[in-house]
Amino acid sequence: MPSDRTARWGALPPAGPQRTLAAAQLAAAVGDGAYYTCSALYFTRVVGMSPTALGLGLTLAWALGSLAGVPLGHLADQRGPRRTSMALALGTAAVVAAFLVIRSSPLFLLAVCLYATAQSGLTAARQALVAALVPPAQRTALLAHIQSTLNGGLAVGAAIGGIALSVGTRAAYLAAFAVTALGFLIGALVLRRLPEAPPATGPSDAGPRLAVLRDRRYAAVTAVNAVLLLRMPLLSLIIPLWIAARAPGIGWLGSALFVLNTLAVLAFQVRAARGITGLEPAARAVRSAGLLLLGSCAVFGLSALDVPVWAVGALLVAASVLQVAGEMRQSAGSWQIAFDLAPPGRIGQYQGFFGTGVAVARTLGPLLLTALLLEGGLAGWLVLGGVFLAAGYAMGPVARWAARDRGHAVSPPAPPVVAGAAPGA
Structure with a gap:
C-alpha cells in the first residue's frame, strides 16, 4: 500500500475528488491554451481591431474580471462551490462559442469582458471547491498537481492553436475557439462527478457579506504577493523584447524559454511544493523564491553587457531556470498562505480577492517593467531583483501579522490517506 507521502506527492493526485479536480482543470486548460494562442491575431487580422483597441479592451476586461472575483467567490460560498464552478465553466463555454457567430468589434469586446469575468469567478469557485473537499494539509499538494496539469493542458491547447495560426483562415481560428468551448464544457461535466459541497455556514453568516474587503491584513498579504x-510578464513580454533589442539573431530563444518554463512546471511543480503544509513552511518557500528571483534578475541583467551572442543565450537560459525555480516556490507558498488565512466560511470570496494580484500584475506589469528593464538595463534588473527579494522576505512577517488572532491560521497535520479512497472521507 502506498505511504501517505506517496499518495500526496506521487505522479498523480489520489483517486477520488482530487483526481477529478485535476481532470476538470486539464480539460479547461486545453481550451485556454487554444484561446490564448489564437485570440489576439484573430481579433486583429480577422475581426479588424487595431492592436491599441485590443490592448485597451483586454485591460478593461481583466480589470472587470478582477473586480468580479470577490462577489462570484462569495456566491460560491453561499450557493455551493461545485454548483457555482459548473455554472461558470458552462458560462465560459457559452461566451467562447459566441465568437463563432459574433462579427462586430463592440460585441467581441463585450464577450471578452464576460470571458474574463467568468474566468476570475471560476478560479475563486474552484479554490472554494478544493477547500470543501480536500483536508487543509493536502491542499498545496493538490494545487501543485493542478498547476502541473494546467501547464500540460496549456501546451496541448497551444499546439492546437498553433495549427490554426499556421492555416490562418477564419475557419481555422473558429475551430480553435470551438476546442476552447468544448474544453470548458467537458470540464463542467467532469465536475458533476464530484460530491456536492454544501454552502458555507458559520463565520460567513455573521458580519458584512464581503468581509474580505475590510480585512486589511489579508489585503497586505495580497499586495505582497502581487509584487x-x-x-509573470517577464517571459511572455519582456524577454522577447529584450532579445529583439540586444540579440535579434536569436529571436527564436524567447519562444524556447517559454516552452522551457512550461515543461519545468509540468515536471517539477509537485516536487517544489513538498513539505509546504502550514503557514511557516509556506513563508520560508516564498522567502526562498525571493532569493531565486533576485538571482534570476541579476543573470538576466548580465546579458546586457558586451558579450558574444552565444554568451547572451547561455545567460538567458540560466536566468530562466532560476526564474522558474522561484516561480514554483512562490506559487506553492502563496497557495498555502492564501488558504490558511481565509476564514473557513469565506474561502471563495477570499480566494477571489487574492486572485486580484494576478490581474494587477498583468495590467501594471507590462507598463512598469518595460520602462524599468528595457531602458534601465543591468541597473533596472538589479532594482527589480531587489524588489523581489524584499517582497519574499516581507511575506513571512506580514502573513504572521495577518494570522494573529485567527484560530484557523495554521493548517493541522495531514491525516493518513488510503490509496484509492476519497480524501477526507
Whole structure:
C-alpha cells in the first residue's frame, strides 16, 4: 500500500475528488491554451481591431474580471462551490462559442469582458471547491498537481492553436475557439462527478457579506504577493523584447524559454511544493523564491553587457531556470498562505480577492517593467531583483501579522490517506 507521502506527492493526485479536480482543470486548460494562442491575431487580422483597441479592451476586461472575483467567490460560498464552478465553466463555454457567430468589434469586446469575468469567478469557485473537499494539509499538494496539469493542458491547447495560426483562415481560428468551448464544457461535466459541497455556514453568516474587503491584513498579504507576481510578464513580454533589442539573431530563444518554463512546471511543480503544509513552511518557500528571483534578475541583467551572442543565450537560459525555480516556490507558498488565512466560511470570496494580484500584475506589469528593464538595463534588473527579494522576505512577517488572532491560521497535520479512497472521507 502506498505511504501517505506517496499518495500526496506521487505522479498523480489520489483517486477520488482530487483526481477529478485535476481532470476538470486539464480539460479547461486545453481550451485556454487554444484561446490564448489564437485570440489576439484573430481579433486583429480577422475581426479588424487595431492592436491599441485590443490592448485597451483586454485591460478593461481583466480589470472587470478582477473586480468580479470577490462577489462570484462569495456566491460560491453561499450557493455551493461545485454548483457555482459548473455554472461558470458552462458560462465560459457559452461566451467562447459566441465568437463563432459574433462579427462586430463592440460585441467581441463585450464577450471578452464576460470571458474574463467568468474566468476570475471560476478560479475563486474552484479554490472554494478544493477547500470543501480536500483536508487543509493536502491542499498545496493538490494545487501543485493542478498547476502541473494546467501547464500540460496549456501546451496541448497551444499546439492546437498553433495549427490554426499556421492555416490562418477564419475557419481555422473558429475551430480553435470551438476546442476552447468544448474544453470548458467537458470540464463542467467532469465536475458533476464530484460530491456536492454544501454552502458555507458559520463565520460567513455573521458580519458584512464581503468581509474580505475590510480585512486589511489579508489585503497586505495580497499586495505582497502581487509584487512577486510581477514575474509573470517577464517571459511572455519582456524577454522577447529584450532579445529583439540586444540579440535579434536569436529571436527564436524567447519562444524556447517559454516552452522551457512550461515543461519545468509540468515536471517539477509537485516536487517544489513538498513539505509546504502550514503557514511557516509556506513563508520560508516564498522567502526562498525571493532569493531565486533576485538571482534570476541579476543573470538576466548580465546579458546586457558586451558579450558574444552565444554568451547572451547561455545567460538567458540560466536566468530562466532560476526564474522558474522561484516561480514554483512562490506559487506553492502563496497557495498555502492564501488558504490558511481565509476564514473557513469565506474561502471563495477570499480566494477571489487574492486572485486580484494576478490581474494587477498583468495590467501594471507590462507598463512598469518595460520602462524599468528595457531602458534601465543591468541597473533596472538589479532594482527589480531587489524588489523581489524584499517582497519574499516581507511575506513571512506580514502573513504572521495577518494570522494573529485567527484560530484557523495554521493548517493541522495531514491525516493518513488510503490509496484509492476519497480524501477526507
